[in-house]
Amino acid sequence: MTTPLPLVIGNWKMNMLASQACDMARSLVDRLSEVEGVEVVIAPPFTSLYPVGQIINCSRLRLAGQHFYFASQGAYTGEVSLEMLRDVGCDVALIGHSERRSLFGEDDAAINKKVHRAIQMGITAVVCVGETLEQRKAGATLNIIETQLSKGLAGLSSERLSKLAIAYEPVWAIGTGVTATVDQAESAQDHLRKWLANRYNSEVSESVRILYGGSVKGANASELMRQPNVDGALVGGASLETESFVPIVEAAVELTSQKS
Numbered sequence: 001m002t003t004p005l006p007l008v009i010g011n012w013k014m015n016m017l018a019s020q021a022c023d024m025a026r027s028l029v030d031r032l033s034e035v036e037g038v039e040v041v042i043a044p045p046f047t048s049l050y051p052v053g054q055i056i057n058c059s060r061l062r063l064a065g066q067h068f069y070f071a072s073q074g075a076y077t078g079e080v081s082l083e084m085l086r087d088v089g090c091d092v093a094l095i096g097h098s099e100r101r102s103l104f105g106e107d108d109a110a111i112n113k114k115v116h117r118a119i120q121m122g123i124t125a126v127v128c129v130g131e132t133l134e135q136r137k138a139g140a141t142l143n144i145i146e147t148q149l150s151k152g153l154a155g156l157s158s159e160r161l162s163k164l165a166i167a168y169e170p171v172w173a174i175g176t177g178v179t180a181t182v183d184q185a186e187s188a189q190d191h192l193r194k195w196l197a198n199r200y201n202s203e204v205s206e207s208v209r210i211l212y213g214g215s216v217k218g219a220n221a222s223e224l225m226r227q228p229n230v231d232g233a234l235v236g237g238a239s240l241e242t243e244s245f246v247p248i249v250e251a252a253v254e255l256t257s258q259k260s
């Protein structure tokens with residue numbers, strides 16, 4: 001079985017007007033046109049998805065939605081369906097980001113419905129899990145992330161997981177400048193990998209990419225991604241500028257060339 005390429009995702013959150021997002025997309029296409037050995041995904045806000053999709057259309061960059069509602073269409077004011085995301089060029093969707101969980105009340109049941117929907121539609125589902133600082137201090141990290149993952153994936157059989165990625169994002173590391181140590185990241189991600197192997201099988205556990213997210217930057221990307229169970233990065237703040245995002249992508253490329 002071939003080892004999947006590392007995956008680096010830039011989550012732009014609620015930043016950039018459409019014109020700024022387009023400039024950023026052009027700049028990334030320009031800088032990353034020759035890059036191989038890594039999959040790069042950007043997740044602009046909804047208002048920029050269409051024009052950014054047009055810009056990156058002929059490049060190796062892929063487009064992700066930061067959020068969607070699990071129904072296909074209907075009277076759901078303010079929501080966007082996966083069909084709509086796919087229509088503008090998305091083939092990846094973030095699901096269960098801690099900001100969605102804590103600020104918008106997204107619970108494990110909703111996350112599970114969204115994962116089913118994404119997989120049914122052939123969209124790569126990036127399921128985010130992570131503990132709060134209180135939970136870490138209470139020694140509950142592994143239990144929390146395992147429970148989030150098991151509820152998020154409830155009812156999914158192994159054949160349906162080819163389009164799955166997981167992002168381990170400790171809540172206390174997101175947007176704080178405090179990055180998990182390599183040991184913290186590796187031990188959590190090793191646990192998730194073993195959980196996948198036990199719940200499904202070794203093929204699933206080896207094919208699902210497990211990303212680390214939480215204050216990743218050029219200076220720490222390499223040491224994090226060098227860990228055996230860190231298959232890439234979900235990047236927030238550092239994905240908002242070409243000059244801070246490209247070094248993270250380059251770190252992933254370098255590691256791929258070292259491993260092959």
Ligand code: PEP
Nearest residue numbers: 174175213214215236237
């Ligand atoms: C994120 O929002 O998923 C994230 C990891 O943000 P940051 O890189 O800014 O910590």
